[in-house]
Amino acid sequence: MKITDYQKVQTLDESNIFLIDGNNGTKTILASNLAKALIGLLSSKDFISGVNLSELTQINTLSADDKLLIGTTDGNKAIGADDALFAILDAFVPKEQRRMIYRGKNLGSVITEEQKANIKNGTFKGFFLGDYWSIGSYTWRIVDFDYWYNCGDTAFTKSHLVIMPDKPLYNAQMNETNITTGGYTGSKMYKENLNQAKTLISSAFGSLVLTRREYLTNAVTDGYPSAGAWFDSSVELPNEIMMYGSLVFTPACDGKIVVNRYTTGKTQLALFTVVPKMISNRSTFWLRDVVSSAYFAYVNGYGGTSYDNASNSYGVRPVFAIG
Structure with a gap:
């Protein structure tokens, strides 16, 4: 209708x-x-x-x-x-409540001009949590609304939908060897292995993909994330908080080392709060969190949380904003 x-x-x-x-x-x-x-x-x-x-x-x-x-x-x-x-x-319903009402409707195989307008104007008319587009061979699902609004060292003030594919787009390594040197932004995943995802996302959503400012790790000391900086960000791996609503394996303060989280992704994405069964979908995929000098975190296909050597090849299931 x-x-x-x-x-x-x-x-x-x-x-x-x-x-x-x-x-x-x-x-x-x-x-x-x-x-x-x-x-x-x-x-x-x-x-x-x-x-x-x-x-x-x-x-x-x-x-x-x-x-x-x-x-x-x-x-x-x-x-x-x-x-x-x-x-x-x-x-x-107020637009803010759309992120708590799950519908899961197929919105089509292309974004219409009306849909584009209702994202850009911030009304989000015609959209509810879990709605999706089937573009190419992928399901691109709405996982939140205005999640990054007003975040960044330069405020991000564009109305936006947060999108993730239901399944990993492909498998790739975080690094060629079992190191986390340079944190997430020092990884081969960040520098090279996300490029294929960016190409697929650009093909599906074109100029609707937004660039914002994100705080990301760029150094690791003794297995702890030890430094970060602001980066232009369009397509990234999600972190533990975005998926689970809390830290699991990411190092915490031990009374001596105070750990900065280096992220604006500080709350669980709405879809995974309302419909937690959609966190894993029986798929295994990397997260961007440094766990130790050799490990990054990932979502286990059996429904659990986990971590593994950076050289292992797991799914790439990125998160991004359109508007």
Whole structure:
């Protein structure tokens, strides 16, 4: 359903009546009860955070296949119950809450001009967490909204979607030998092995890929990240915090050495908070965190956290912003 269709729906009162065309005939329902039923419809799915579903009354026999007849300025339109739910949310939910409402809709094989406009203007109309584009042979999924807004030594103030592929794009080494000298920015991954990912991402999203400023490690002493600097950043490996919401193997303060995290990626990406099963997807891929003088962190395909020698070849599943 097009956004322009349901934007034409007249202002509703809770006493307004809707017609529902279901398996057992056409029934009428109050707008207030319809709203509760629509939310209850997806209560068993990875749907919405912060809603107490026990307080909502579900309408019996309402399914995603039922059709709702809605009067609009250009005539009556029939839409699916699931589309109606997200139409209501798209019209009324604040843009900040879109990062907590999982939908997982296929947005197409190309970004439309309307989609581009709604990213750039910061309304994010037509987008919810987990929505994705199928471009080429890859699934490019929305994992957060405005995650890096106002971050950087130069403030990043462009409205943006944060995108990751569902699976690694290919496998590569962090370094040719088991060293972490120079930290993440000193690695072969950063200098060379991300280039293929940048090419694939540029092919899919073109000029929509944004460059921002990111704080990254550039030195390691005794296995600890010991220095960092601000770099122009477009496509990077994620870190442990972005994936798990906390540090796991990255060295911590031991009472003598105070460790700087060298990152603006300081909170878990929204998709992995709302739908944690999508962290690994049974795939193994590198993270940019230095663990020791020989190890970098990675996400284990079995669902665990882990680390390994820098010379091993694991997946490259990068993160980037479009806008």
